[in-house]
């Protein structure tokens with residue numbers, strides 16, 4: 001079930017990544033300070049932290065949309081740049097970023113078109129994906145005829161189009177209401193289960209991070225850095241997961257980590273005192 | 275259909291009331307035609323000399339279409355160059371803004387001297403220059419003002435600049451293009467018409483308005499004005515129809 005890249009046993013490897021904006025100027029910002037992170041194939045990782053702590057920047061470095069000041073990112077055993085060229089990841093943003101001049105189906109086809117797929121292959125693949133996100137009936141609609149949640153599902157279908165082993169998602173459900181959001185979370189987990197992809201998922205919601213993730217990476221701003229990584233072991237998610245004690249325990253753990261009072265860190269400090 | 279009818283009726287009713295009031299004013303106050311002819315006199319002239327009106331409109335309309343076509347092509351090409359080379363954009367845009375303040379129409383007599391007296395070319399050139407500005411400025415904006423997230427998406431899919439242009443920038447600029455065309459098309463009629471005031475062939479609307487007024491045929495002068503308005507309106511409506519057909523997504527709420 002787990003999809004492994006033939007050349008690598010890690011989905012993402014971030015090594016000593018620094019990103020400094022406006023270096024040497026008065027408005028210098030250290031968006032990322034010495035980020036080290038390994039994501040295993042098939043693993044679901046969330047990035048959480050206050051606004052401005054560098055979550056998007058980290059995602060963009062991994063996606064090769066921006067260059068790190070120092071350090072390097074590898075995706076599926078190759079450099080981020082090479083991985084982007086080979087479309088080894090799919091990306092989804094807070095905005096669906098659909099093209100109004102294309103139908104829903106042709107929006108999903110876009111990455112395939114850029115890869116030179118034939119028209120009939122494209123159409124078949126797009127319909128398969130639209131069925132997966134339950135929007136097959138809307139294939140010939142225009143993006144503006146869809147609700148925000150539906151548009152986001154189209155964007156997710158598009159990010160899955162070339163069947164990349166990795167999904168990079170920057171607050172994709174940020175603009176959705178709570179009900180839609182929970183439905184989308186389940187849908188994402190189902191898709192991920194069906195496809196065995198690795199996911200790096202940026203969110204501001206602690207319950208969302210816990211519900212979705214194998215590990216929650218907690219970040220803190222100025223300078224942007226990883227302060228804690230919380231492992232979540234809730235097993236198979238279902239309707240009861242959100243009410244389970246283990247779920248609340250993990251939520252609390254992440255919340256405390258965000259406040260800078262990590263249980264592990266506190267314990268270590270106490271050990272140090274004694 | 276119902277909605278469209280509802281949108282059409284109010285202006286029609288207002289126009290009828292306006293014309294009736296105008297007619298009433300001219301008759302009751304006994305206003306002389308050289309000041310303001312009555313609508314009935316104008317329309318009488320318009321339909322009475324319809325073939326004259328039509329031929330004049332055809333001449334000026336042809337000038338306008340030629341100028342509009344050339345001006346649009348030059349505007350589009352310049353916009354593409356400006357988008358492709360950022361430096362060019364920084365040079366051209368202020369230049370275009372500066373040139374836009376030059377009363378281009380006033381150059382007509384100079385151009386007239388450069389071509390034969392029967393030539394349509396000076397008027398086409400003037401119209402072309404006037405059409406160029408709105409097209410260039412708007413289309414450049416449309417090519418450049420792409421949502422950053424859409425650009426990132428294209429990059430994440432390893433799209434080459436040429437693909438970004440074709441799949442993102444150009445479609446994005448199409449609503450901007452039609453906005454410009456809705457200004458440029460009626461404007462081309464005005465430019466073609468006004469440039470006729472500065473000499474050259476005498477069969478166009480502008481020349482006819484001037485000569486009718488000079489011959490104290492005020493009703494007919496105004497009838498030519500009506501023909502000019504109709505010509506401009508036809509240009510506008512054609513653009514509107516093409517836009518509906520070619521870019522049905524314009525004017526829609528942007529998807530998030």
Ligand SMILES: Nc1ncnc2c1ncn2[C@@H]1O[C@H](COP(=O)(O)OP(=O)(O)OP(=O)(O)O)[C@@H](O)[C@H]1O
Pocket residue numbers: 021022029030031049050051052053054055056057058224
């Ligand atoms: N292009 C840029 N130029 C200068 N500074 C930038 C740029 N992009 C990001 N930054 C800065 O880097 C820091 C991290 O930004 P980033 O967008 O990664 O934060 P974030 O964690 O995604 O925040 P949010 O939760 O609000 O999305 C911020 O201080 C931001 O101001």
Ligand SMILES: [Mg+2]
Pocket residue numbers: 055056057170
């Ligand atoms: Mg962000």
